[in-house]
Amino acid sequence: MSQPSILVEGLTKSFGDVHALRGIDLSVPHGxxxxxxxxxxxGKTTAVRILTTLLRPDGGRAxxxxxxxxxxxxAVRRSIGLAGQSAAIQEELxxxxxxxxxxxxxxxxxxxxxxxxVELLEQFGLSDAADRAAKNYSGGMQRRLDLAASLxxxxxxxxxxxxxxxxxxxxxxxxxxxxxxxxADGTTLLLTTQYLDEADELADEIVVIDHxxxxxxxxxxxxxxxxxxxVVEFTVPDxxxxxxxxxxxxxxxEGEPHADQDTGVVSTGVGGxxxxxxxxxxxxxxSAGIETAGLxxxxxxLDDVFLALTGHAAxxxxxxxxxxxxxRGRRRAERARSAPADDADSADHDENARATS
Amino acid sequence: xxxxxxxxxLPGAGEPGLRTRFGWAVSDTxxxxxxxxxxxxxVPAYLMFTVIQPVMFVLLFRYVFGGAIPVHVxxxxxxxxxxxxxxxxxxxxxxxxxxxLAQELKKGVIDRFRSMPMARSAVLAGRLVADTGRMxxxxxxxxxxxxxxxxxxxxxxxxxVAMVVLATVFGLAICCISAYTGLxxxxxxxxxAFGLIWLFPITFLSSAFVPIPSMPGWxxxxxxxxxxxxxxxxxxxxxxxGPVEASLWKSIAWLAGIFxxxxxxxxxxxRRAG
Numbered sequence: 001m002s003q004p005s006i007l008v009e010g011l012t013k014s015f016g017d018v019h020a021l022r023g024i025d026l027s028v029p030h031g032x033x034x035x036x037x038x039x040x041x042x043g044k045t046t047a048v049r050i051l052t053t054l055l056r057p058d059g060g061r062a063x064x065x066x067x068x069x070x071x072x073x074x075a076v077r078r079s080i081g082l083a084g085q086s087a088a089i090q091e092e093l094x095x096x097x098x099x100x101x102x103x104x105x106x107x108x109x110x111x112x113x114x115x116x117x118v119e120l121l122e123q124f125g126l127s128d129a130a131d132r133a134a135k136n137y138s139g140g141m142q143r144r145l146d147l148a149a150s151l152x153x154x155x156x157x158x159x160x161x162x163x164x165x166x167x168x169x170x171x172x173x174x175x176x177x178x179x180x181x182x183x184a185d186g187t188t189l190l191l192t193t194q195y196l197d198e199a200d201e202l203a204d205e206i207v208v209i210d211h212x213x214x215x216x217x218x219x220x221x222x223x224x225x226x227x228x229x230x231v232v233e234f235t236v237p238d239x240x241x242x243x244x245x246x247x248x249x250x251x252x253x254e255g256e257p258h259a260d261q262d263t264g265v266v267s268t269g270v271g272g273x274x275x276x277x278x279x280x281x282x283x284x285x286x287s288a289g290i291e292t293a294g295l296x297x298x299x300x301x302l303d304d305v306f307l308a309l310t311g312h313a314a315x316x317x318x319x320x321x322x323x324x325x326x327x328r329g330r331r332r333a334e335r336a337r338s339a340p341a342d343d344a345d346s347a348d349h350d351e352n353a354r355a356t357s
Numbered sequence: 358x359x360x361x362x363x364x365x366x367l368p369g370a371g372e373p374g375l376r377t378r379f380g381w382a383v384s385d386t387x388x389x390x391x392x393x394x395x396x397x398x399x400v401p402a403y404l405m406f407t408v409i410q411p412v413m414f415v416l417l418f419r420y421v422f423g424g425a426i427p428v429h430v431x432x433x434x435x436x437x438x439x440x441x442x443x444x445x446x447x448x449x450x451x452x453x454x455x456x457x458l459a460q461e462l463k464k465g466v467i468d469r470f471r472s473m474p475m476a477r478s479a480v481l482a483g484r485l486v487a488d489t490g491r492m493x494x495x496x497x498x499x500x501x502x503x504x505x506x507x508x509x510x511x512x513x514x515x516x517x518v519a520m521v522v523l524a525t526v527f528g529l530a531i532c533c534i535s536a537y538t539g540l541x542x543x544x545x546x547x548x549x550a551f552g553l554i555w556l557f558p559i560t561f562l563s564s565a566f567v568p569i570p571s572m573p574g575w576x577x578x579x580x581x582x583x584x585x586x587x588x589x590x591x592x593x594x595x596x597x598x599g600p601v602e603a604s605l606w607k608s609i610a611w612l613a614g615i616f617x618x619x620x621x622x623x624x625x626x627x628r629r630a631g
Contacts (some may be wrong), residue, residue, distance in 0.1 A: 049468075052468075052472040053471070053472060054471055054472060074474060077472060077473055077474040078474040080472065082468070082469060082472040084465040084468055084469070085465070086463075086464055086465050087464070087465075088464055088465035088466045088468060088469040089464075089466070090392065090396055090466065092395075092396045092399040092400055093392070093395060093396060093399075097392075097395065101388060101391075101392050102469075102473075104384075104385075104388045105385055105388055105389075105470070105473055105475040105479075106473065106475070107381060107384070107474075107475075133399070149469065150469075153473070153474070
């Protein structure tokens with residue numbers, strides 16, 4: 001089939017005055033992974049909700065596996081799996097029951113629903129926990145169960161909306177391994193993330209979304225090429241001297257240096273001048289009498305790309321008025337606050353993720 | 358972006374026929390019903406709300422307040438009280454409906470169901486069937502408790518059955534309102550608070566616990582003309598004997614009105630959920 005698995009053209013969606021999507025184009029070939037990267041409120045979730053038939057677009061069109069998401073929504077639903085930002089599982093039920101019920105709702109026979117649940121529990125390392133209530137699972141296990149649930153119907157296209165948001169680093173790596181193995185079977189995957197390393201790690205192609213528009217697209221390497229060469233980076237342990245450091249090296253790089261006032265990390269793109277720029281930086285900082293730690297030259301990361309493209313770092317909060325999730329975002333924030341005690345752990349992660357995002 | 362040749366979207370290949378679709382709708386509804394009942398049995402708080410709380414109300418009104426409430430009913434206050442408590446129990450059972458739907462919405466469970474090729478009607482239908490089932494169970498338990506504290510049906514088996522049926526239909530109507538509020542508000546705590554704000558007044562400011570003539574005039578005006586009073590009066594007449602007709606027709610009209618308004622609202626809120 002020459003048609004892409006997912007095709008999006010000129011997709012728009014507004015909620016009142018808030019323009020969540022301002023004309024997005026995407027094309028995802030079969031069996032590939034598209035990483036949709038952007039900060040909170042960029043429009044990622046809105047795009048996923050339209051592609052999974054949960055929301056109607058205002059304009060443009062979206063086609064999944066040849067079916068229009070509005071006119072042939074039922075056929076789209078037979079082709080896709082969705083795992084959203086929270087684990088959409090019933091916590092009072094066991095892992096096995098959760099999956100069996102989903103299987104029945106995919107119209108599998110009881111024996112088939114049972115065997116499918118066993119297969120998935122096995123595949124996701126949940127066999128030992130199969131008959132425990134999901135509320136006793138760790139955050140990572142709940143996410144795995146949720147992902148397993150999205151695969152019960154053996155979808156050809158899988159949508160994962162921020163699959164690792166709120167997970168601890170170890171669970172995150174485990175999730176990445178699982179996602180890689182899914183892709184190896186030829187499933188088309190659209191993955192949204194705020195984490196640049198995640199897109200870098202998992203996606204064949206990346207689109208960067210900001211304020212409801214695609215601002216860049218390409219492979220990870222291509223996007224890094226947009227920054228143009230290497231980056232000199234160092235940490236200023238004395239936070240009061242960060243601005244002095246920025247001033248001292250302002251002339252050395254290509255464009256403005258970027259300084260993170262919280263971590264003291266200062267970086268600047270130096271193009272192809274690599275080690276010469278490194279020496280200049282050392283001299284400049286030395287003559288200004290600024291102490292540094294971890295000075296070095298590195299290949300650009302997607303963070304640098306995001307900074308170069310948008311002028312702000314990917315994990316900086318949008319200005320308050322520009323949050324685009326409306327009541328849904330508020331609800332999620334409330335959920336994080338009101339999570340019951342046995343969930344406090346994952347709620348904390350959630351809050352941390354949000355605090356830094 | 359490569360342009361693709363029209364027609365871009367294939368017709369829904371293998372679209373199932375009407376009979377198959379109906380069969381699936383029934384089977385999906387049963388699956389959701391079973392799921393909801395399983396969840397209900399595992400949450401002690403739900404059991405507390407739907408069984409223990411009404412039992413406490415029976416005991417409280419029977420033995421604490423009852424002595425101070427003069428009624429002219431054969432069998433005394435306990436006979437007056439039980440149809441009222443049963444009606445209130447049916448209404449309060451729908452707290453669970455609103456809370457469960459709000460939770461499912463918040464957790465993304467409803468998003469998942471809506472992104473699956475299952476019957477669109479099944480989530481709401483399964484919710485209403487499961488909640489009506491547990492409501493009926495609660496009503497029967499309360500009737501049993503009532504018998505233990507001296508309540509007696511005095512209008513025959515037919516009247517007793519009709520009373521239970523009416524209480525269940527009334528509960529189902531309130532269930533539609535609660536389903537709508539749960540989906541429209543979408544936040545567990547707000548849903549709970551909102552439930553208290555409307556369910557307490559409409560059940561207590563009625564003929565459920567005290568004879569309306571004992572209330573001040575302005576309150577009588579409300580209590581005499583609201584649906585809970587009509588339903589409770591009908592239930593009381595069915596349980597104990599007496600004129601049924603007038604309050605029955607008004608009950609039916611109110612209940613029909615509630616279904617006509619709130620069932621479509623709930624369906625719409627489900628379609629737009631999230």
